[in-house]
Amino acid sequence: MDVFRPKLVSQTNLTRFHSDDYVNFLQTITPDNSASYVRQLQRFNVGEDCPVFDGLFEFCQLYTSGSIGGAARLNENQSDIVINWSGGLHHAKKAEASGFCYINDCVLAILELLKKHQRVLYIDIDIHHGDGVEEAFYSTNRVMTVSFHKFGEYFPGTGDVLDVGYENGKNYAINFPLNDGMDDDSFKSIFRPVIGKVMEVFAPSAIVLQCGADSLSGDRLGCFNLSLKGHADCVEFVKSFNVPLLVLGGGGYTLRNVPRCWTYETSVLLDTEVKNSLPYNDYFEYYGPDYRLHTPVSNMENLNSKSYLERTKIQLLEILGNIEPVPSVAIQTGNTGTPINPATTKIEDDGNYDESNNMSNKEMEAADADRRESKGEMILEE
Amino acid sequence: MNFGYSARLDAVDIRSNKLTSVSSPISTTSYFYDAEIGNYHYGQGHPMKPHRVRMTHNLVVNYQLYRQVRDLAQVYVHAYDLFVCTPLCLLPLNIYPSLTTNKRTT
Numbered sequence: 001m002d003v004f005r006p007k008l009v010s011q012t013n014l015t016r017f018h019s020d021d022y023v024n025f026l027q028t029i030t031p032d033n034s035a036s037y038v039r040q041l042q043r044f045n046v047g048e049d050c051p052v053f054d055g056l057f058e059f060c061q062l063y064t065s066g067s068i069g070g071a072a073r074l075n076e077n078q079s080d081i082v083i084n085w086s087g088g089l090h091h092a093k094k095a096e097a098s099g100f101c102y103i104n105d106c107v108l109a110i111l112e113l114l115k116k117h118q119r120v121l122y123i124d125i126d127i128h129h130g131d132g133v134e135e136a137f138y139s140t141n142r143v144m145t146v147s148f149h150k151f152g153e154y155f156p157g158t159g160d161v162l163d164v165g166y167e168n169g170k171n172y173a174i175n176f177p178l179n180d181g182m183d184d185d186s187f188k189s190i191f192r193p194v195i196g197k198v199m200e201v202f203a204p205s206a207i208v209l210q211c212g213a214d215s216l217s218g219d220r221l222g223c224f225n226l227s228l229k230g231h232a233d234c235v236e237f238v239k240s241f242n243v244p245l246l247v248l249g250g251g252g253y254t255l256r257n258v259p260r261c262w263t264y265e266t267s268v269l270l271d272t273e274v275k276n277s278l279p280y281n282d283y284f285e286y287y288g289p290d291y292r293l294h295t296p297v298s299n300m301e302n303l304n305s306k307s308y309l310e311r312t313k314i315q316l317l318e319i320l321g322n323i324e325p326v327p328s329v330a331i332q333t334g335n336t337g338t339p340i341n342p343a344t345t346k347i348e349d350d351g352n353y354d355e356s357n358n359m360s361n362k363e364m365e366a367a368d369a370d371r372r373e374s375k376g377e378m379i380l381e382e
Numbered sequence: 383m384n385f386g387y388s389a390r391l392d393a394v395d396i397r398s399n400k401l402t403s404v405s406s407p408i409s410t411t412s413y414f415y416d417a418e419i420g421n422y423h424y425g426q427g428h429p430m431k432p433h434r435v436r437m438t439h440n441l442v443v444n445y446q447l448y449r450q451v452r453d454l455a456q457v458y459v460h461a462y463d464l465f466v467c468t469p470l471c472l473l474p475l476n477i478y479p480s481l482t483t484n485k486r487t488t
Contacts, residue, residue, distance in 0.1 A: 001411045001448040051425045059422040059432065066414035073412055080410040086419045086435045100430040220429055253429040259437040266442050270411055274445050281444040283437045 001270055002079075006065035013068060014060070017107045017136060019095040026102060027057045043095075050097035060103040063087045067105035067248060071112035074206060074244040081245045081269055085262045088210045088250030090130040091156060099128065099156060100251075106210060107136045109246055110143055113206045117244075118142065121204035123195065124149070125234050126212020126250040127222040129159030129175065133210075139169040141323075144202050148191065148215075150223060151177030161312055164319055171323045174198065174316055179303035180223040182215070184230030186304055190313050191234050197320045199241055207243050211235060212250030213261040217297040220253035227297045228264050235265045256286045260293055413448065415439050 014023045025040050034041060034052045041047050053059075063086040070082030090106045091099035106122065110133070113120045122137070124130035124147040137143035149159050165173040176190060214222035216231055239245060247269060252258035267274040278284070278291050420436025442448065 001413050003413050003415060003448055005416050006414050051428065053422065053424055055422055059419070062416050062419050062422075066416070070412065070414055079412040082412045082414065084414040085438050086415070086432070100424070100428075249435065252434060253431075255431060255434055255437070258434040259441045262438040263441040263445060263447070266413070266438075266447055267445065270447060272447060274447070278441070279444040279446075281440045283440060286437065 001266075004069065004073075006062070006069040006084075008058075008061050009065045009068050014064065014103055014108065016111055017094060017104060018092075022095040023103075026060060029056065030054070045096045045098060046102075049100060050102060056102065063089065064103050064105040064108055067109040067246065068112050070246050071109040071208075074113065074246060075116040079244075080242070081239070081247065083247045083266060083269060085249040088126070088212060088248030090124060090126065090210055090212075090250060091128070091132045093132055093135065098132065101132065104132045104136065106130070106133045106208060106248060109248070110137070110208055113208070113246070114142060117205040119144070119202060119204045121198060121202060121207045121243075122146065122210070123207065123234075123238060124210045124212070124250075125191075125215055125231070126210055127215040127219070127224055128155055128212065128251060129157075130210060131156045131158045134158070134163075134173050134175075137169065138173055139166045141168045141172045143169075144172045144174065144198060144204065146174040146176075146194065146198055148176045148178060148187070150180065151175075152179065161315060171319050172202075174319065176312060176316060178224075179308075181300045181302040182224040182226060182304055183297065183302050184227055184233070186302060186306075186309060187224075187226060187230050188233055190309050192237055193313060194316055194320075195234075195237060197317050199243075201320050201323055201325055203325075204243060206246070207238060207241070208246045208248065209235065209238050210248050210250045211262070211265060213252030213258045214250070216252070216254070216257050216261055217300075218254055218257060218295075219251075221251070222253070223300075225297050225300050225302065228261055228294050231261055232265045232268045236268050239269060257295065259283070260287070260295065264293060413442075 011023055011027060022044055025037070025044055025046075029037055029041075029046065029052050031052050031054060041052075046052060063084070066084035067087035070079075070084050070087075073079045073082055084105075087105040087109070089101035089104060092101035092104035092107075110120050110122060119141075120143050122130070122133050122143060122145045124133065124145070126147075127150050129149040129151070130145060130147040134145045134147065137145055147159055151159055159175040159177055161175055161177055163173060163175055164171050174194070176194065211231070211234075213219070213231070215224040215226050216222065217225045217227060235247065247265070249262060252261065264274065274293065276293050278287050278293055284291070415435070417436070417439075420433045420439075422432045424430050424432075
């Protein structure tokens, strides 16, 4: 694994998603001068959940730089997987801070990936709905957002199963609303089929995975009951598709559990086994009394019945079945060395496979298949 | 857009004993971290603590999930001392290759 200190992105880069006046405001505001910006503070929702603190703008720049820099690295084929645990602040809106997030680095990273990739998939396993990202790409079919979250009297209040996108983006926003007490088995039983189907019908060439650790058992704000293994199973499954992957952090408010989770997921992404007993480190006392990596889950009740999960899963699979196998805009050529999608290599097994042109080959294949058969037959065949 | 990785990539190249072109693909996984991130503070009692990223990084380091760039600097210092402290005639002829193939202890 290579470690990078991100180079700070400029203010202009942040305005690729956010409005100029909002970014200007974030740059100007300090705890000392905030009294003279009362109107803007209200307008941009900076205050309670998203307080003004020293170095606020540099903080935003830091975490955003890691995500945009990581996306750029994926674009340049210098990495297959990029990790930025500082990022994943998915609630921020175009001109509004929300839910501890000021700048939406997920959106900016996806915008960077869209420079090269025709279709980008965003997966969100934070306990909160990834509303900022969904909103940003609600009307496009080039980005599919998939969020698994607690729904019902819970921040931010959005993410109903019926919110599926708008116009071109219809059916390209997938939401799995959940109740308290999700455990490993239940989560696995919905995550794998839904993401498997998404990969099949959407075939993204890059994935952004937001790994908010507040869906873990015992989180200060969360109410799920996932263990580290259940959480990391999602990472492992997404990794198994061998598509360029940007892994981001996100929520996570029980201080001793977040490092456990993200360290374990780092090891999963590196295919490295780690011992259960924690090595000595600068913050060793935080991990007492057991000093182990894996902690037990609680005995809380799982309020998600099997039938509810099954029903919602089928509902989402139907929505996914409605989308065209390959979205509208055809890409002309891929760059040399575009990471090969495993699905593509399978199709092109006859030796005529042209690596430098794999995207257009794939598009042609799909278009051919479309002409030959009706959509319904294709789904049956798959 | 240029994010200016070159300096870092040089270091990485040497670490993996590959003094090849900077743009060549080196490894499959990259990790972005700035030590400053843990210093920011949302305020007393606020549940969001950027400090958790520093704790994560520290645990990653102590699990030896990556070889630290700092170790690399020590290799340089060692090689430099060797070069400066040894009379020129005693230096092996292949000193330069040995700098690049110097295996670090893990």
